[in-house]
Amino acid sequence: MIPNPGLPDRGLDTNTASFHIPIMNLTGMRAVVFGGTSGIGLAVVDQLAAEGVDVLAASRTATDRNKPEEQASRHSVDVLDREDLSKFYEDHGPFDIMVNTAVPSSRAQGPFAEMTLDGFQATFDKLWGYVNSVRLGLTSLNTNASIVLVSGFPAKKCLPGASAISTVGNAIEGFVRAIAPEISPRRINAVSPGIIDTPLFPQEGVAREEFLQQTTEAHPVPRPGTSAEVAQAVLFLLKNDFTTGTVVDVDGGATLP
Numbered sequence: 001m002i003p004n005p006g007l008p009d010r011g012l013d014t015n016t017a018s019f020h021i022p023i024m025n026l027t028g029m030r031a032v033v034f035g036g037t038s039g040i041g042l043a044v045v046d047q048l049a050a051e052g053v054d055v056l057a058a059s060r061t062a063t064d065r066n067k068p069e070e071q072a073s074r075h076s077v078d079v080l081d082r083e084d085l086s087k088f089y090e091d092h093g094p095f096d097i098m099v100n101t102a103v104p105s106s107r108a109q110g111p112f113a114e115m116t117l118d119g120f121q122a123t124f125d126k127l128w129g130y131v132n133s134v135r136l137g138l139t140s141l142n143t144n145a146s147i148v149l150v151s152g153f154p155a156k157k158c159l160p161g162a163s164a165i166s167t168v169g170n171a172i173e174g175f176v177r178a179i180a181p182e183i184s185p186r187r188i189n190a191v192s193p194g195i196i197d198t199p200l201f202p203q204e205g206v207a208r209e210e211f212l213q214q215t216t217e218a219h220p221v222p223r224p225g226t227s228a229e230v231a232q233a234v235l236f237l238l239k240n241d242f243t244t245g246t247v248v249d250v251d252g253g254a255t256l257p
């Protein structure tokens, strides 16, 4: 292979690259995954650990200790508590990778005309958690660090009752595009999941199966996605050094007409 002199030294493994496709080797990097104790975040933690990344899973209820059966260390932090978050970065940084999948429970759903404005506003907690984690983390994220946030398919295709969630998803995607040039050479991207079978949905048993089936049966891929499938897209964005300010849909075609 002819080396590409334009490629910066950012961990790109040009020896293993074929057809001039540079592969980012994540082994030995340090990562934090906010929301990494459940659902999509937990799958990201598992996949990063499998790549040899030193990964910290952080959420409000995580206890500050390692469980022998777990590949990552867990730490307690609330991304909405700026003091707590700053101290977390001070204590545990620097990082090469930051992924934030945290979603506070304050999501308002239902007809817009009946939604309380407090509920609509509280749905933005997800955005503030993401903004906090990027802004307060900047000095703890290495120059070539890569960030991935999570929006959601209602950003592109809003179903009735999801106006607040849709608006927040669009804000997250806009945030990613807005700050990508400013924080360069660090990179920032987002994934946009469809309906994914995670603990975000509280239903159990048959009610859960029915909910997941009914909400996905009209999609081109008529099933809920898995956390691992979304995590795979997160890892793609972390490894692909030519992506920034972009959004990858992992939604089984949910946003198609």
Ligand SMILES: NC(=O)c1ccc[n+]([C@@H]2O[C@H](COP(=O)([O-])OP(=O)(O)OC[C@H]3O[C@@H](n4cnc5c(N)ncnc54)[C@H](OP(=O)(O)O)[C@@H]3O)[C@@H](O)[C@H]2O)c1
Binding pocket: 034, 035, 036, 037, 038, 039, 040, 041, 058, 059, 060, 061, 062, 077, 078, 079, 080, 101, 102, 103, 104, 105, 126, 129, 150, 151, 152, 153, 192, 193, 194, 195, 196, 197, 198, 199, 200, 201
């Ligand atoms: N599942 C879906 O169908 C779907 C669809 C579209 C988009 N998404 C998006 O995908 C992302 C991940 O969702 P998920 O389904 O994996 O959710 P999940 O299984 O409910 O996991 C959410 C995680 O966020 C953490 N968290 C919540 N509030 C936090 C806070 N203030 N500070 C730190 N951590 C906090 C939770 O842990 P603690 O409770 O311990 O804090 C948990 O680890 C979210 O952005 C969600 O909106 C999901």
